[in-house]
Amino acid sequence: MFRMLKKRQFKKNDFNSMGYAIVKNKENKKNATKITVITPVYNAEKYLKKTIDSVINQSIGFNHIEYILVDDGSTDSSRNILLDYSSKFENIDVVFLKSNTGTPGHPRNIGIQLSNSKYITFLDADDWLEPSGLEILHTILEETGDDYIVGKTIQLQSNRTKIVGEHESCKERRGISPYSIPHIFQHLGPRARMIRASIIKDNHITFPKMKFAEDKQFFIDVLINCNTISTTEQPIYYLNRLDDNKTRLTKQTNIIQKTNCNLKVIKYVINKKLEIEKEKMILNRLYEFDSITRFFTTPHFQKTRLKPIYYYKFNKVLKTTKGLRYEFSENFFQPINKVVYQLFCERKYKDLVKLFEWEKEEKVKDFIIKDTLPYVVAPFLENKFRYIRIPMLAFSIEDYIHDNKYCLHFKVYGDFLGTITDLVIRNRKNIILEYSQPVIIDRSGNGKLELDLGLLSELPSSNYEIFLKYSDYNKLHIRRENDDIQDEYRNRDYIFYKTIYSNVGLRIK
Numbered sequence: 001m002f003r004m005l006k007k008r009q010f011k012k013n014d015f016n017s018m019g020y021a022i023v024k025n026k027e028n029k030k031n032a033t034k035i036t037v038i039t040p041v042y043n044a045e046k047y048l049k050k051t052i053d054s055v056i057n058q059s060i061g062f063n064h065i066e067y068i069l070v071d072d073g074s075t076d077s078s079r080n081i082l083l084d085y086s087s088k089f090e091n092i093d094v095v096f097l098k099s100n101t102g103t104p105g106h107p108r109n110i111g112i113q114l115s116n117s118k119y120i121t122f123l124d125a126d127d128w129l130e131p132s133g134l135e136i137l138h139t140i141l142e143e144t145g146d147d148y149i150v151g152k153t154i155q156l157q158s159n160r161t162k163i164v165g166e167h168e169s170c171k172e173r174r175g176i177s178p179y180s181i182p183h184i185f186q187h188l189g190p191r192a193r194m195i196r197a198s199i200i201k202d203n204h205i206t207f208p209k210m211k212f213a214e215d216k217q218f219f220i221d222v223l224i225n226c227n228t229i230s231t232t233e234q235p236i237y238y239l240n241r242l243d244d245n246k247t248r249l250t251k252q253t254n255i256i257q258k259t260n261c262n263l264k265v266i267k268y269v270i271n272k273k274l275e276i277e278k279e280k281m282i283l284n285r286l287y288e289f290d291s292i293t294r295f296f297t298t299p300h301f302q303k304t305r306l307k308p309i310y311y312y313k314f315n316k317v318l319k320t321t322k323g324l325r326y327e328f329s330e331n332f333f334q335p336i337n338k339v340v341y342q343l344f345c346e347r348k349y350k351d352l353v354k355l356f357e358w359e360k361e362e363k364v365k366d367f368i369i370k371d372t373l374p375y376v377v378a379p380f381l382e383n384k385f386r387y388i389r390i391p392m393l394a395f396s397i398e399d400y401i402h403d404n405k406y407c408l409h410f411k412v413y414g415d416f417l418g419t420i421t422d423l424v425i426r427n428r429k430n431i432i433l434e435y436s437q438p439v440i441i442d443r444s445g446n447g448k449l450e451l452d453l454g455l456l457s458e459l460p461s462s463n464y465e466i467f468l469k470y471s472d473y474n475k476l477h478i479r480r481e482n483d484d485i486q487d488e489y490r491n492r493d494y495i496f497y498k499t500i501y502s503n504v505g506l507r508i509k
Helices: 002-006 048-056 077-086 107-114 134-143 197-203 213-223 254-269 276-295 299-303 307-319 337-345 349-361
Strands: 020-023 036-042 064-070 092-097 119-122 149-155 159-164 172-176 194-196 231-242 366-372 372-377 387-388 392-402 405-414 423-429 434-438 447-451 464-469 474-479 485-489 492-498 504-508
Touching: 002 092, 020 077, 020 423, 036 107, 048 064, 048 254, 064 077, 064 107, 077 092, 077 119, 092 107, 107 197, 107 213, 119 134, 119 197, 134 172, 134 194, 134 231, 194 197, 213 254, 213 276, 254 307, 276 307, 299 349, 307 337, 307 349, 337 349, 337 366, 337 387, 349 372, 372 405, 372 423, 392 485, 405 474, 474 504
Parallel strands: 036 064, 036 119, 064 092, 149 231, 392 474
Antiparallel strands: 020 092, 119 194, 149 159, 149 194, 172 231, 366 372, 372 387, 392 405, 405 447, 423 434, 423 464, 464 474, 464 504, 485 492, 492 504
């Protein structure tokens, strides 16, 4: 059978009753492994070798890894690449599906069924792993006995990098409840996480048959069944969002199709009848994050004349809230989303559209302080909507450079003053490069810091964003109205400037 597959000459008898054929190197016997890596493949020839090599070259040793790659009917050279690797490595199993399923969920389910290791992790066919990524995750799970761990995902774009789901990897956590992380359900993709296989198999957790949101439902089920989890700051996974990467299924799915899938997940969660606080956390992600933040901010919504389709679909989402035991909008993280919801309920659709246009285009917004709390001003809205609460606001009172030190006096208003811990200076192109310094805010929100330029001398020449970190992982930029200031230190220029959003920024030359 190996030779027939090598030539891509498939016959009916090559496939089992489940609709797939497995290619194994029969000359060698597979040893017991610690981790199963599962990769769904579809027309991924451009990055597939890089993906596979990132698993083979793991520091834990490839002999401890079972690698299952499931091809979903590729028509490019992906199948030949897979056959080549499987012929060289005894612990690479390649699975070919009889027909394309159009979703990575089904290939992942097959990988789970075939897996034999204590732990399972997922890797998409155009992404890759940090060389020590699997060893880091495995070591922590072995030490803690936790059911699940997630580390840092770095998204790669053509001109910058960023951290995805920073709440997941902002600090080292061990043996905690998943529900102790407020945003834990905000990012539920397969990246940078490892799961105890028994959690998946004993609870019969599978990816549902959906073109979109299948991983969302899967990882909701996983987290619901985890007793304790860990998180790590260490980089684990590189998410490929380079401009020339066209293989992503999500690029082929429009927002209406996505919302149809999200509706299925919403109903699925409601039907589970979870404890009320757990249900609130999970559904908030689906209502606020998916059905407002992502739904109305799509470029298509701003441009289309078919906005009534969006309103009809959003109304479908709202109907699912009627039987809830609580007012779902009270759980929103961002107050602006509550305004969107209120505008929609009052059928002020023009104001809703204008609000999103303003939010995107008005980079420097006016603000006021009322009863020591910050609000941004949306001048085009009627009075009851005009002042929109924001969680936190910081602005510079005075800054200057003296004796090779950058001195900054600032004021902070908002709900989380007591949780501010650090000032962070982070490279805009490479987020791994950063410097942080502890900062103290008094009870009135006044803060002062002195930043020694010598401590920044190891940072490369580049532009840097500057922000206060609060509640473990949230960013608070400091508004600045002053002119740029600069100093030369050890033959390098340090320029503290006002960004296009009127925030404090740093340029090192």
